[in-house]
Amino acid sequence: MPEQLRFAHVDARRIVAKPAAMDAVTWPTGTIALRIADDDVLLIGAGTTDITAITDITVADEHAIISDDAGWSGIWLTSAQVESIALRHIHWPLPPQRPVLAQGLIAAIPSKLWLGPDGDALLLVATVSVDEMQERLS
Amino acid sequence: MNEFVETLLDLHWHEPKSSYDVVIVGGGGHGLATAYYLATRHGITNVAVVEANYIGSGNSGRNTTIIRANYGIPESIRFYQHSMDLYKTLEDDTGCWIMHNTKGLIWLAHTESAMRSERARCQLNTAMGTETIMVDPAEIKQLCPQIDLTGSGRYPVLGASHHVGASTARHDRVVWAYAQGAMRLGVHVLQNTPVTGLLMDGDRVTGVKTATGNISAGVVMSAVGGDVTQFAAHAGVRLPIRTHPLQAFVTNGYAQGFGPIISDTELLSYVSQTARGQMLIGAEYDRQQSFSRQSSFDFLQSCATKVSYLLPFLKNLRIMRQWTGRCDVSSDFSPVMGFTPAPGFVITTGWGTWGFKAIPAGGEAMAELIATDTTPEIIEPFSLNRFATDHSMADQGSTGTR
């Protein structure tokens, strides 16, 4: 029986801007920029970084949408945990490179899986679906 | 010896001619029933039904055979109720055993909004003379002891509408019954004869092209099922139809023990037991449009999951086979029957995932339309020109599946 996974709220900022402008940004240290689409970044804090304290994000796009994004819950997983979840709940091959963001259905729920450089991974799911996710993964 | 082996029917095939009064393209239920009623009701027998493969090779031989009239708009209820009535006497009319079996249909509701829709359905059905009543969980349990009223703790049953007169019949036998009846009166049924194009005189359709030669006709009727958009294009007729695959599966056979047809308004899946004892299970059509008949594991998996919540005993039954039909779904989820802008070319389509039940009434009305050159009142609301005149017949809640 796999262990009970406990997700927690993840503070994040969301930046929607022109792809070229996005490419040019150097994201603040201590953050992880999850490029969920060409024009869309979900920025989260790595380690102890408080992402809500980082307010000086600038993108060369006057129409960029930069906002807090409070809708995510996440859990850090070991590579063994990722493997076990992948085996049971992911129908698609995980990308081989690291670090990398993988997106798709996990246990039939839209999810984001950031596979970090050291084998650790962050699984993100919309908070409105987190109860379902926890039940399905345990 | 298998008790279900066909022992009564006799199909008399004819050599093709080069000209007929009426050529019906498509040897599915609708094409053959139209030929049957042309011959029996109107004495029109110089008719050919031209079928690309074997009769019933389309959706008419692939469906889950549910016959019901619990629709959501008066025009549909009236039409399907009439079809149900024709089904009841079809065995006497044709002298064939179609395995018609009245078992009742239960549409389960798990939410307040679903309850609201089912109550509304009961109201309108009753007003139109179709018996559909609300039943509470205890009554549902009585009608179907296998049901888990908690929906495995996830889909609690609040109630259901019970369409008392719903029935099933064996699809192939319906096709054959009509074929036999029509062929006995001299209708020609030509198998393995794909129609590759239409003969035109200006915008008038005057016959069909086949690999073995042209066949001229006074009237050409399209009853080609899921291929209709491409087919009607031969006559320059554009249709508000999309083709979607619809899949279903059956288990091995079991002793009779599952009375009604159980259907779920939220999970959009349905279960019945066939005369041979197999559990027959279906769900919604595939979301993407396609002309493919490839079955998918996604469907099998999701459909198996859906039906297991309410009928957990099914989990132990073995699936024997899975298959796919191609459904002609109209933009308002109602059928399209009647004349087209091309003179000499009439159609019956838009049967989507629900046209088996309509075979008798559809065939009867199309035969009358061809014989009298006027649209019978009962199918008037379903004319193709309703889209041009902004009179669409939307009834998605009743037709999204089955």
Added chain:
Amino acid sequence: MTDISDGQPQVEVRSSATPAGRIVIDNQPIEFFAGDTVAIAAIRAGQHPATGGTLCLAGDCGNCCAIVDSTPWVRTCQTKAKPGLAVLRQPAVGAPALNLTPPKSAVSSPIAAVIDVRHINADVIVVGGGASGTAAATQASADGHTVTILDANEGNEVVGIYAGPTVIVRTPEGMRHFHAHEVIVATGAADLQPACEGNLSKGIYTAGAAATLAETHIELDNALTVTSQPVRIVADDNGWVSGVVTADADGNDVLSDCNSLIVDLGHMGRDLLSRMTDERAVTIVGPAAEHYPLPPCPTSGIVCSCSKVTVEDLDGVWLRGFNELELVKRAALFGTGTCQGGVCMPYLRSFVADRAGSVPEPFTARPISRQLTIGEASAGAYADNFRMSPLHDEHLKLGAQMDRFGGWWRPWNYGDVLGEYWAVREAVSLGDVSTLGKMVVSGPDVVEVLERLYPNNVHDIKVGRSRYVLLLNERGHLLDDGMICRESETRFVLTFTSGGASFAEMWVRDWVETWGLDCHILDRTTSLAAINVTGPLAGELLRRVGVAEPPKFLQHRHETVAGVPCHIMRLSFTGEASFELHHPVHRSVELWQTLMAEGRALGIKPHGLQALFGMRLEKGHVIVGMDTELDSSPRRIGMEWAVKMGKPYFVGLEALKRVEPLPDHRRLFGFTMASPAPVEGAPIYHDGTIVGHVSSSFDSPLLGKAVMLGWIKREPFPDTVTIDGRTATVSAPPFYDAEGRRARA
């Protein structure tokens, strides 16, 4: 129950090994040896695993099916014997009972992974580990591929190959779904079964089965091998083979005694798996792909043992005009049993070839092969994903009855619908509207985008103001409705209905993409929760939690409420002054609790959907999907005011222009009548005929009568109608506060 173990000396076991345990067949314990399948254990014990029929021991036919651990139709030759396994024979005639009591494991929620499922990404899969499979695997490896061989004998039963290619495998440990690049089917050839009288006897084995038994050190007693179709198989009173009649060179019948019959009649390629899919990455090799000669046309006996179809049956339908392989199959129900034609197909083809004079193609192979239980098929799947507002637990604490609506759990009521109603009408109330669709759009072309998306004007919405809008499809029919709030010249916030939100997101993105306009989109539906503060004291409550000057009607602004950053939108669905507070999901509970606490003195109560539906009906507000139909145009629902036909373009404009001059006889009307309110859906009559139906109804506590919306679909539109046998009056909504003073107050 038939006693099968009747003392016939069927087999002789030559093994020094000791039994590994016992299984129970029809309540009789029998011993099995390590590695035995149930079928082999039965044979070892001198029994037939079922009630008769040739055994192939290779999973091809359906003759060894039994009820194993309460699952009927299990091929015992593919099931490993385990201590205590309970096997019941199925009736020889008829079918096993439908299980009324679900197996223990299945009682728990299907959500729980009862059957383990694994997704394995693979390069090349070879199905079948025989000679051709091994050769194909060696070749693929040499070509640099990583190869996985799946063989039923190793416990990997491949049951289906689907597009992808996806290979579905049953193993004793659970289901395995292989997502492969390429699949090579090397399933070899199956033995032909005898098709003659007496072929349902016990003690008949294919040559392959006999070889398998020899490997298992089971020697068949007094066995005879035939290499051509027997004329007849003779059995004793217990159904065991006692002899076989064959034709000699002169065509004379010769009876030979035997206790076991081995039939060696040739082969057929096991090609079902590869024929089930169109997938191009699936190839077939070796004997599986070979076209073996068809057997001679059968002349007697059962030809399809799964469906019990005889040669007479075939002739019967053939002579009555069923003159196609498919028609014969369907009329005789041939090949529609457990093996799905897997072993009987050659006979049907040779029958039709004989009668018709040309060899027909085999009929379509349909998945699934080797049968899955519905439980096995469903393993690892979920039907829905119900979303939960962050306030879910708050609602439960307040005694809410929750209901699912538009894919979300929502409070239906808190046990006191009337109290909830009066709280809104006379004091203040909270509604959880977190489920609304919410989107930010920003960019130089944003006004152009919105002007094209919505039929109402957008350019003249002032910053800080909002407007109610309809969303139409290309047919000019209603898709959704919502609000547009202007935040700056180039930035707007859009809202959509709860049920329409996910569709709306795709809709907006698709159109922006299609038009190639410059506009960013951020969907905030699940990032922001929203609480509707509504009622005559709503403004007062906001002041008490620190909003000095609440926005005026149709204004919106960003402001901190009780310490929580909010986007406050002033609008009204209930008919009273309403402020929607959109705020970060993770701050929702504290905001709700503060509002509830501060509102106590004002008589606050939360309201559920049930009260809301009634209140909005008093105001005549339409709920898309409830009052509207698939083909509702703005004029049909009396909302032409929200459509500016003079605009150069919006989605649906062309369709609306086309139908504008056409006569239309469908309208949504308001009605009132004496209480009680008729059931929603009740037919509306005029002059004794049905002219429409009630789409929503409510007994208005305030007005003391029933108010309704409903469709009339026949002209001329009457002034009075009959509903529920009573007279109702057509009356234009709103039924309450027609001037909208309360909403603006």
